[in-house]
Amino acid sequence: MRTVSFLYKDEVSLKALIEEQALDCTVPYLIRIYTAIASRKEAAQLARTLQAQFPQAQIIGCSASGVIFQDQQYSDQTLVLIDDYEKAHFQTAFFTWKNKSAAEIGRELAAFANRAEAQLMHVLCSDHYYDIHACIEAFNHSNSTTKLVGGIAGDILPLNVTSYVFNGSGVLDQAIVAAAIGGSALTVYNEVNISHEPVSEKYRLTGCDGSYWDSVDGIPAEAWLREQLGIEQAAGYSSWQEIAENDEIVRFPMILENHHGASRMLKYDASAGRISQYFSQIPVNTEFRIGYTSPTACIQRCYEICSTISDIPIENLFVYDCLFRRLYLHNCAEWELSPFRGYGVCGAFILGEISNLNGVNEFLNGACCLVGTAENQVYLRPDSRVFDDLGEIADDTQDLLNYVLKKQREAVTRKNEYLMGELLKKQQGFQEKLMVDVHTGLGNYIKYKEENKLRSYDKLVMIQIENAEAIRSQLGQDQYLALLGQAADQIQTFLRTLVQDQGLTSYLLNEETLFAAAGPAMSEDQFLSLVHALFDKFQFIKIHDIQKTVLCRFVVVLHQQDMVERALNTLHANRHRQTSFLICDHEADEPLSSIEEFKIIDVLTRALENDGVVPYFQGIRDNQTQSISHYEALMRIIDVDGTVYAPAFFMDTAKKYHLYSYLSERMYERVFSLFAGRGESVSLNFSAYDINSQKMQQLIFEQLEKAAHPEHFILEILEDEPFRDVETLRRFIHKIRQYGVQIAIDDFGSGYSNFLQLMELNPDYLKIDGEIIRHLHQSETHRKLLRAITVLGREFNMKIVAEFVENKAIQSHILDYGIQYSQGFYFYKPAGFDQLALSGIDAAAQQGGSRDVSL
Structure with a gap:
């Protein structure tokens, strides 16, 4: 597949781009438009212009509260993506939800996805469609295979225009537009970074009227919320920026039970004098817990995504990001997408997200949803340098501490003290989890980078599990991770018997790769002697509980810059060699670093986009x-x-x-x-x-x-x-x-x-x-x-x-x-x-x- 993305300026520049990119106007492209600047009338005209240029194309679009183009954010631009699928098929449709129940709309969407044999479907909703939760529930009941992405279209902030959607014919009122994509050659990638963690006991919504909350556990909703968060008087705000800067309520999402971490954000509606959800409603008797959001948790999830994304083909990576993440999370979108810089990531800021969590479609608030598609074996390799210096990433830890201390000084209720205490424990836990792998107890790459600043590692041995994929396919992911933990324990126990002073520190790079590093205090001869002993013992690791043998390959790096990178490149360069032990010393040929590779990838990407081959x-x-x-x-x-x-x-x-x-x-x-x-x-x-x-x-x-x-x-x-x-x-x-x-x-x-x-x-x-x-x-x-x-x-x-x-x-x-x-x-x-x-x-x-x- 091929995707041409651009910021639309005018018809003249569009025609120039068509010629430059050699776009065939007779091809049935899928065209998606996200605009953060066009009025409803201008959006309709744009859609008609593109439909006239590409009469066979199918078009869907929506308003957005900002767009992401080629890794950069814009609050006043229109993003256009022209998807040219070589093997996959796609189909678009729109659905009017006026005078229809959410169950009816959900069934209509599911029937459309079934007819289209869709693996993936973009779903964009207009006019703050409040029934979206029930609509997605109905869809899941009728379709369990199609992954949904999208959400509620964003408001046009500069124009104060409420969200809308459109297709090639123009703007559609009270409607949902959808693009269903499928095919045996299509690979779909979908991950979500929510970063919300529950910190309270379980509560039940006992009274509601649409999006308004009347009571929780029988207590009036406003009184309940004031008691939980120590708020003297709830206040309403007139702009998104005011909400981000002043509204304490929005920092504490309500995490729904049995919905895979999906949450709802609350606000105080001053005009109605009531507590309300943002752009959705949930039924009475829904159970939930109070949560909180922190960039620390966001970093951890981002790191997990970067560790796994390179295993799946991706030719086009798109992001549906919540406006709240840009406003009140110190614009984490600025850095959480930075590992993919150079791959031309595009996206849209919207007001509520739809994505697939653990095989189930959910409506979300405050999430970043990544969706990738591919027809060919093209892979991304995230640049993990974004994690090198966590101090440069804005974190709300101190703000959170100040808030809690302030509430404690105000002598709040015991429930509130408990809530704030749990919140601080969670925050501390995230800080610890960020550095440690939960399956092996080993420090991860982030911890290695931090400790390397103090210890100046100059020797490293990397151990790669050669048959990881075969074991995983036979045993499943859970048993494989258990096996990984056992293998790590055996290696750690053996190292402790050899290195009494703990001069060698072990880390986990990913689910297939461990490594250990030493500093100048350990001599090169001592290190190599230890490594050879490690190789003799663990080239084949016997896991007796499950009768499996783990095959390992070793690579040693001595006195090099970016030793982890050198080890990975050495493994790749020698992947066809019949040897399980490799040494990369200071006299070895210099493999390309990830920085150099990214430079080359940038050159090749530009060449493919600009006819440079x-x-x-x-x-x-x-x-x-x-x-x-x-x-x-x-x-x-x-x-x-x-x-x-x-x-x-x-x-x-x-x-x-x-x-x-x-x-x-x-x-x-x-x-x-x-x-x-x-x-x-x-x-x-x-x-x-x-x-x-x-x-x-x-x-x-x-x-x-x-x-x-x-x-x-x-x-x-x-x-x-x-x-x-x-x-x-x-x-x-x-x-x-x-x-x-x-x-x-x-x-x-x-x-x-x-x-x-x-x-x-x-x-x-x-x-x-x-x-x-x-x-x-x-x-x-x-x-x-x-x-x-x-x-x-x-x-x-x-x-x-x-x-x-x-x-x-x-x-x-x-x-x-x-x-x-x-x-x-x-x-x-x-x-x-x-x-x-x-x-x-x-x-x-x-x-x-x-x-x-x-x-």
Whole structure:
């Protein structure tokens, strides 16, 4: 899938964006609009404008109390997202709730989701729809599989406009708009950060009138609330900012029993003189507890989300965030989304959220709901540096203490003293929990970062559970976590017998990875001796209670910056090596840090969004005619500032984070577009990643069908990754040969070519590995290899191409061996397509510098 997101300015800029992003106006996109500035009339006009530009698109939208675009917050902008699903299906609808019961609306929504076979459904409600709680309850009764996200549309704060929704036809009164999305290829991610914790005993709502609370446990609601919170006189406020700054009630949400942590926020309605819920109502006899909200709890939940989100494919991450989080939680949205900076997160601030908690859809107050979708294996990797210095994150601990002390000085009731005491215990517990994993008792990564400031760790051993996924799939998550706790206990007990002075401290990074760190007080020899003992004991951990063996892989990092990052990168770089013990010392090659990887991801993301995947072309010289015989297409990334990047800069990261397929598709489309009608021939590189992609195969066949001269295209088969199914490769090559396409084997002689399989492909060209060519004038061994390959080529009637011909001495050897084609900087540098036409590159040789790296 592909999502184009932007802040709408006017129709002129919209048309420019359509051209820039190469949007096809005939495609049935899903378009979602969230506006924090448009009046109802302006929103209707915007919807009609977009519908006119994209007549096949389906549109839903709503007002918002702010939007998030590309990680930044705006209180006066309109956010538009154009979702282009390749495999998933979607359908939109609207439902008028005027003169209908909540149960009726809930059943209508459920029937729509069932018909659409929806895995996910965005649901946006207008006009402060107060029956939303009962509506969601009715939906759950009729549909237990579809995840709901969305909520009550936000008020337009600058205009003082009450929330509304709309579709491609215009604004809809007293309505709900919905977009249902489903399909076997669709992956849905949904998590919630609520940060509300109960601190009181259980209470029961005994009297209510719609959203108004009349009594709790038989006590008048206002009197009950004053007694619980020590409030002398409840007050009403006229603006959201006044509520955030002055209303003590809003800091204490009422957490519903048996609703997975969902809560309701209360206010004092001065005009009615009554206690009321914000934008919802719950039935009499609902049980609840008083809770409180703290950024400390929010940090903990954010950390948990960051620890698990990278396990699930996500191509588009969107956030439905409560306005209260921005106003009274010190704008925690500013930092709780910062781990995803660089991924272009978008979102909307609304007045009540809908999300799925533990498999059940709930209506929430004060939550941050994350929803991600993907059709391909694309993963996010959060940047955990946001947790490095917790002191910079605004926390309400001191405010909370001051409030409690003030209430205690006022000699409040025993119930109130109990409530405030429990509140302080909870706050202290959160501070402790934030640093410790509950399943193992080990400190987590946050605690490691804090303690590293004091202890200056310079040695680390990381232990990764290799068969975690297999164990988890057999035993389930709960038993796996119990097993993890037992494994951690065994390791801790063993370490205590070896290190009496506790010079080694253990931590848990995530559910599959533990690590231990030591400082300068422990010598390197002592540390390595300890690690080897640990490896001998725990390469295989026997868990007798459940008859399972845990397989572990060890990596040691010595005297490095960002040791945890180095260990993770070393594990990833060596994931195919058959060894369970790795050492990364100060002389080891430097893997990319997460900061460097994020920089590369940023470059690639911008390139995909701004048409920055560009082919360069290098001429291949026919040594008999001394002219260009054809060109090889080489991928380049051109950033928005004009910087040109070769694959050596970005390719490993692109493959690691599953961006390669997107780059490859853009590259092929551009090359076919440029050469489809020309007389010159061009070769394109084709890797195992491509042959393993049905989408890429289909793209190639579609492009060959459209090409005027498909026989002018050559596919160069790379061996950078193993082909999973050689028979699939054979069938593919057989089919493209029917178009006249020729085949080349790239980097032949690199040391890992499967000779017999490659010869069975009957290639037309054999391109000799550059490492052989570059050393011809210095090494007799390389000259013998070249002589053998040229004989082989003639025996199999293949044309030979020498790559990386960098100087006259190398070219002399190429001519001596009768090799027909030369490619390299000695003759032609890679250049953009326009430069080929302008410079007459097929007639003029260009002298050049260092080795180039092709896709």
